[in-house]
Amino acid sequence: xxxxxxxxxxxxxxxxxxxxxxxxxxxxxxxxxxxxxxxxxxxxxxxxxxxxxxxxxxxxxxxxxxxxxxxxxxxxxxxxxxxxxxxxxxxxxxxxxxxxxxxxxxxxxxxxxxxxxxxxxxxxxxxxxxxxxxxxxxxxxxxxxxxxxxxxxxxxxxxxxxxxxxxxxxxxxxxxxxxxxxxxxxxxxxxxxxxxxxxxxxxxxxxxxxxxxxxxxxxxxxxxxxxxxxxxxxxxxxxxxxxxxxxxxxxxxxxxxxxxxxxxxxxxxxxxxxxxxxxxxxxxxxxx
Numbered sequence: 513x514x515x516x517x518x519x520x521x522x523x524x525x526x527x528x529x530x531x532x533x534x535x536x537x538x539x540x541x542x543x544x545x546x547x548x549x550x551x552x553x554x555x556x557x558x559x560x561x562x563x564x565x566x567x568x569x570x571x572x573x574x575x576x577x578x579x580x581x582x583x584x585x586x587x588x589x590x591x592x593x594x595x596x597x598x599x600x601x602x603x604x605x606x607x608x609x610x611x612x613x614x615x616x617x618x619x620x621x622x623x624x625x626x627x628x629x630x631x632x633x634x635x636x637x638x639x640x641x642x643x644x645x646x647x648x649x650x651x652x653x654x655x656x657x658x659x660x661x662x663x664x665x666x667x668x669x670x671x672x673x674x675x676x677x678x679x680x681x682x683x684x685x686x687x688x689x690x691x692x693x694x695x696x697x698x699x700x701x702x703x704x705x706x707x708x709x710x711x712x713x714x715x716x717x718x719x720x721x722x723x724x725x726x727x728x729x730x731x732x733x734x735x736x737x738x739x740x741x742x743x744x745x746x747x748x749x750x751x752x753x754x755x756x757x758x759x760x761x762x763x764x765x766x767x768x769x770x771x772x773x774x775x776x777x778x779x780x781x782x783x784x785x786x787x788x789x790x791x792x793x794x795x796x797x798x799x800x
Contacts, residue, residue, distance in 0.1 A: 514656040515597020515626050519590040520647055523578060523610050524554040525603040526640040527749060527777035536647035539586050543603075543610065543782045546574040553582075554781045563784040564752055575782050577609050583617040591625045597656055598627045599664065601643050605631045606712025628660045630668065633712035637747045637795035638673035640777055645745060645797060648773070670798040672737035673747075674717065675706045676726040678790030705729055723790075727756065730794040731763045738768055743800040746771040751779035752789030760794050772799065 524542045533540055542553035548571055552558035566573055590598050602611040611631045618627045632639040645667055703726055705718040720729045738744055746764060750757035779791050
């Protein structure tokens with residue numbers, strides 16, 4: 513039997529607003545953040561602003577996987593609400609063990625719910641865009657087999673997020689890049705533009721000097737990723753720079769008019785531990 517009522521699950525690194533989570537009834541499982549004064553659940557009892565303040569004060573919080581009981585509770589909740597199928601799209605396995613943890617949690621259901629778990633090989637905008645488009649497809653009546661066998665794999669391959677990082681300091685402190693790279697970038701005021709490699713790890717795809725060039729480079733990369741396609745979704749995000757995000761949105765929609773959806777998000781607390789504030793993001797998801 514193919515599932516008739518399908519739920520969507522993800523983790524807090526999908527960077528979905530509370531309004532979007534409620535509108536599309538998406539079940540979000542928080543990652544955990546360990547601070548000097550205790551452990552917090554991302555998006556539940558700690559916010560990105562809290563992380564920025566801690567980083568500026570010299571603290572370097574540690575991130576960890578969602579609690580196993582949180583995952584099991586989310587799956588139990590979905591099963592109890594009458595869903596007979598669920599799709600889980602999780603943070604890149606190149607950055608976190610969250611995807612594998614969800615796969616293990618599903619095995620504990622003992623067949624009471626048919627679940628497909630996907631490695632987004634992305635995070636933030638890329639992960640969130642895919643979830644929101646799948647939610648639209650479910651609303652439009654797309655069937656289980658079409659969704660799980662063709663649609664989601666296609667979307668994951670054709671979603672392209674880009675992020676500017678204001679400082680390399682926290683990526684270096686968190687062990688994501690080398691100290692020499694971080695120091696050189698800081699001294700020269702070089703701001704890298706990051707994306708996700710095919711294996712789901714972060715990679716630098718461009719560098720600009722000074723914040724003035726960041727917006728134009730983000731738009732340029734997104735337009736190039738879209739190519740000649742005529743059906744696409746767009747997304748923008750920020751970490752502590754909402755005004756900058758509005759500039760990205762304005763220039764992006766001028767360069768790529770006629771998108772089917774334009775979604776906005778805020779970088780989550782977990783990723784903020786590694787990239788700090790002053791972050792801007794843009795993404796395109798090709799649909800044709």
